[in-house]
Amino acid sequence: MSHVPVLLREVIEGLAPKPDGLYVDGTFGAGGYTRGLLTAAPCRVIGIDRDPNALSAGQALEAEFSGRFRFAAGTFSQVETVLQDLGEATLDGFVLDIGVSSMQIDQAERGFSFQKSGPLDMRMSVDGPTAADAVNLLSEQELADIFYVYGEERRSRRAAKFIIDARGEAPITTTDRLAEVVQRAIGGKHSAIHPATRVFQALRIFINDELGELARALEAAERALVPGGRLVVVTFHSLEDRMVKSFLRSRSGQAGGGGSRHAPRVDAGPAASFELVTRRAVSAAPDELELNPRARSAKLRAAVRTSAPAWDDRIALSRNVIGLERLESAL
Structure with missing residues (x-):
C-alpha cells in the first residue's frame, strides 16, 4: 500500500508556498509533503529524516526535482545546523508530522507495532x-x-x-x-x-526522545523562520498536541488571558513572535477520513512568524521524568 500523507491539502494551505521560497519538511518519510510543496509552487524544499529508509525516497526526489530539493539525514530539531551546512540562513516555512509513520508500523522488523511479531526495537534511527x-x-x-x-x-x-x-x-x-x-x-x-x-x-x-525533539524543533523554528514565514505541525497524540498548542498560544500572546476591567494585565511579556492562523486545531475532512483512517486522530496547528525577536525562555518539559542518559549508562 502506497504512503498517503495526512492532511496534505491543509498542510499546503497552511504553508502557502511562494515562488523561490525555502521550505523544510522536517519529517520527510516518503516525501508526501515535499512533493506537495514542490508541485504547488516553484519553491525549494529541504527534507530531513533520521530514518535511514527515507534515503532512497530522498534521492529519487532529488533526481526528479533537480536544483529544487535536497535531502539531509538527521533529526528535525537540527534544522538550523542543516540550513548552515547547506549554505542557507533562514526559512519561509517549516512542516512537521509528529509520530511514527505508517511505513514504519508496517515493517515488522522495526518493532513499532504489536500487530506483527518482530524484534522489540522502535528506533526511528x-x-x-x-x-x-x-x-x-x-x-x-x-x-x-x-x-x-x-x-x-x-x-x-x-x-x-x-x-x-x-x-x-x-x-x-x-x-x-x-x-x-x-x-x-x-x-x-x-x-x-x-x-x-x-x-x-x-x-x-x-x-526516540520525541517530546524533547519537538520542543527543540519549535524553538529552532522560531529562530529560523523569516517574518511572514509559516510553521505547520501535525500531531497524532494529546501529549504532542498540548505542547504545540501551549507553545503557539504563549508565543502569540494568547496564554494567561488578557486581563479584565477589574484586574487589567500589567506585564504583557515579550512581543508576540507568532500569529495564529487558526485558534483551533484543524482535523481531517470527511472525504479524507474515508480514504485514510489514520487521519482520524490527526490535528494540525499553524502560525505565521512576526518580526519580533525570538523569545529567550525554553519550553519546559516538566513531565520529562526520565532521560535516555540513564538507560544509556545501564547498557
Whole structure:
C-alpha cells in the first residue's frame, strides 16, 4: 500500500508556498509533503529524516526535482545546523508530522507495532538503545513513570510489575511477547483499543526522545523562520498536541488571558513572535477520513512568524521524568 500523507491539502494551505521560497519538511518519510510543496509552487524544499529508509525516497526526489530539493539525514530539531551546512540562513516555512509513520508500523522488523511479531526495537534511527533495552534494564519505577507520562496509562504500575516478573523468567525481546505480558497485566476485554497500545506508544516516545525533539524543533523554528514565514505541525497524540498548542498560544500572546476591567494585565511579556492562523486545531475532512483512517486522530496547528525577536525562555518539559542518559549508562 502506497504512503498517503495526512492532511496534505491543509498542510499546503497552511504553508502557502511562494515562488523561490525555502521550505523544510522536517519529517520527510516518503516525501508526501515535499512533493506537495514542490508541485504547488516553484519553491525549494529541504527534507530531513533520521530514518535511514527515507534515503532512497530522498534521492529519487532529488533526481526528479533537480536544483529544487535536497535531502539531509538527521533529526528535525537540527534544522538550523542543516540550513548552515547547506549554505542557507533562514526559512519561509517549516512542516512537521509528529509520530511514527505508517511505513514504519508496517515493517515488522522495526518493532513499532504489536500487530506483527518482530524484534522489540522502535528506533526511528539505527542508533541508541532499543525498546528491549528499556523493558529489560530499567527499574519497575522507571518503567511505570514512562508508561504513565508518555502513554498516559492509568495502570502503569501494574504493567511495569508484570514486565519485571516476566523478564525475570526470560528477557523480553519481541513485540508479541511484550504485548502478551501487558495484556495480562491490564486486561482490556471491554476496551476499544488493545491494552498494550499506550505502553507501546510510551516506549516509542521515550526511546526516540520525541517530546524533547519537538520542543527543540519549535524553538529552532522560531529562530529560523523569516517574518511572514509559516510553521505547520501535525500531531497524532494529546501529549504532542498540548505542547504545540501551549507553545503557539504563549508565543502569540494568547496564554494567561488578557486581563479584565477589574484586574487589567500589567506585564504583557515579550512581543508576540507568532500569529495564529487558526485558534483551533484543524482535523481531517470527511472525504479524507474515508480514504485514510489514520487521519482520524490527526490535528494540525499553524502560525505565521512576526518580526519580533525570538523569545529567550525554553519550553519546559516538566513531565520529562526520565532521560535516555540513564538507560544509556545501564547498557
